[in-house]
Amino acid sequence: MLSRVAALALGALIPFGCEEPDKPGPEGPDVTPPTPAGDYFKLMINLSREVPDDYEVIFNADADGTTLIVETNLAGWAVSSDAAWCKVDKTEETMSAKATVVITVGDYDTRDENGLFRNLAARKAQVTVSAPGQKSKSIRVVQQGRVYFNYTDEYQWDLSLFSYVLEISAGGQRDAHIVTNCYKWTPSTDASWLTVERIDQVTLRLSSQPLADGDGLRKATITISDSNDDFQHTSFVVIERTGGLSGHDYDYDDTYPWDE
Numbered sequence: 001m002l003s004r005v006a007a008l009a010l011g012a013l014i015p016f017g018c019e020e021p022d023k024p025g026p027e028g029p030d031v032t033p034p035t036p037a038g039d040y041f042k043l044m045i046n047l048s049r050e051v052p053d054d055y056e057v058i059f060n061a062d063a064d065g066t067t068l069i070v071e072t073n074l075a076g077w078a079v080s081s082d083a084a085w086c087k088v089d090k091t092e093e094t095m096s097a098k099a100t101v102v103i104t105v106g107d108y109d110t111r112d113e114n115g116l117f118r119n120l121a122a123r124k125a126q127v128t129v130s131a132p133g134q135k136s137k138s139i140r141v142v143q144q145g146r147v148y149f150n151y152t153d154e155y156q157w158d159l160s161l162f163s164y165v166l167e168i169s170a171g172g173q174r175d176a177h178i179v180t181n182c183y184k185w186t187p188s189t190d191a192s193w194l195t196v197e198r199i200d201q202v203t204l205r206l207s208s209q210p211l212a213d214g215d216g217l218r219k220a221t222i223t224i225s226d227s228n229d230d231f232q233h234t235s236f237v238v239i240e241r242t243g244g245l246s247g248h249d250y251d252y253d254d255t256y257p258w259d260e
Contacts, residue, residue, distance in 0.1 A: 039072075039073060039074055039134070040071070040074075041070075041071075041072040041074055041077065041131040042070070042071040042072065043068055043070055043071075043129050043137040044068065044069040044070070044071060045069075047069055051068065051139065055138075055139050055140070056139065056140035056141070056142055057103065057139060057140070057141050058143075058144070058183060058184070058227075058228045059108075059141070059144070059228075060143075060144055060147075060228060061107065061108045061109045061120075061145055061146050061147075062107060062109070063104070063105060063106050063107050064104070064105055065102060065103055065104035066102075066103050067100050067101065068101045068103070068129075069098060069099070069100060069101075070090070070098065070099040070100065070101055070129065071097055071098055072097060072099070072131055073097050074132055074133075076131070076132050077090075077099075077130065077131035077132070078090075079101050079127065079128070079129045080127070081103075081125055081126070081127050081128075081141075082125055082126045082127075082128075083123070083126075083141075085105060085106060085108075085125070085143070086104075086125035086143075087103070087104045087105070088102065088103055088104075089101075089102045089104075090102070101129055103127055103139070103141060105141070108120060108123065108143045108144070108145055109145070109146060110145075117145075117146040118145070119145065119146075119148060119181050120145025120146070120181060121145065121181050122142050122143065122144045122145065122181065122182075122183040123142070123143050123145075124141065124142050124143075126138055126140055126141070127139045142183050144181070144182065144226075144228065147180070147181060147226050148180060148181060148182075149178060149179070149180045149182065149224050149233045150178070150179040150180065151164050151176060151179070151235065164235045164236070165235075165236050165238055166206070166236070166237045167237075167238060167239070168194075168208050168237060168238075168239055169208070169239070170208060170209075170210055170211040170218075170239055171209065171210035171211070172207075173205065173206065173208070174205075174206050175199070175203050175205050175206070176203075176206065177202055177203060177204075178202055178203070178204050178224065179202065180201075180202075182226050183227075183228070184226075184227040184228070185198065185224055185226055186198065186224075186225050186227050187204055187222060187223070187224050187225075188222070188223050188225065189220050189222050189237075190221045190223075191218070191219075191220030191221070191237075193208055193209045193218055193220070193239075194206060194207070194209075194218075194220045194222075195207040195208075196222055204222075204224070208239055217238070217239070217249060218238075218239045219236065219237070219238050219239075220236075220237045220238075220239075221234055222234065222235050222236070222237055
């Protein structure tokens with residue numbers, strides 16, 4: 001067995017905690033500093049997430065704008081627009097790796113010779129933000145004209161002027177033809193027995209459930225909304241206008257256009 005003195009002497013030769021001895025520090029002024037982080041380039045939405053592929057910004061007819069954040073340690077990054085009506089500008093912060101891209105659009109509200117709004121389709125532009133040696137980021141900019149919705153049949157009813165009543169059979173399905181310059185619109189209903197679905201840019205599909213025991217006259221409200229929250233319009237749907245029923249049975253005046 002080791003003597004107490006021998007054990008203390010041996011312990012003095014073993015580094016405490018098995019730590020490695022300190023490495024020698026830099027010697028002289030010519031030592032190379034640590035390599036900085038690699039090149040990076042990010043385009044951010046409100047500092048919360050990076051701009052995804054196929055990203056788009058939708059504006060209404062009024063002049064408006066939005067700001068995106070660029071995070072990069074690269075000089076020489078650039079932003080461009082392929083349409084004169086879509087203006088872009090960049091502002092760099094001298095003491096930070098963050099900068100801003102500002103996108104602005106003017107009024108898109110052209111009137112005709114009578115002072116009435118023209119039914120302008122949405123216009124589109126592409127904004128590109130790029131940095132040397134990095135994959136560029138593209139943003140689609142969409143600006144809508146003054147949005148309108150019409151329901152088209154033989155009478156070409158204008159949903160902004162009339163309350164239109166559609167008819168559907170219990171357990172049946174039908175399509176309604178929507179005429180609009182809205183870039184993206186969304187239908188909804190307040191009735192659990194009726195399902196509404198946008199099939200394409202001009203087609204609204206309605207599907208009703210069969211009548212259950214105890215069901216009487218069923219009425220629903222359909223709301224067609226601009227997905228950009230600029231405009232919404234409401235039309236009415238009734239079910240089974242048969243057996244001599246009229247608008248009065250559904251609390252409507254017969255002056256409402258009926259879908260015969």
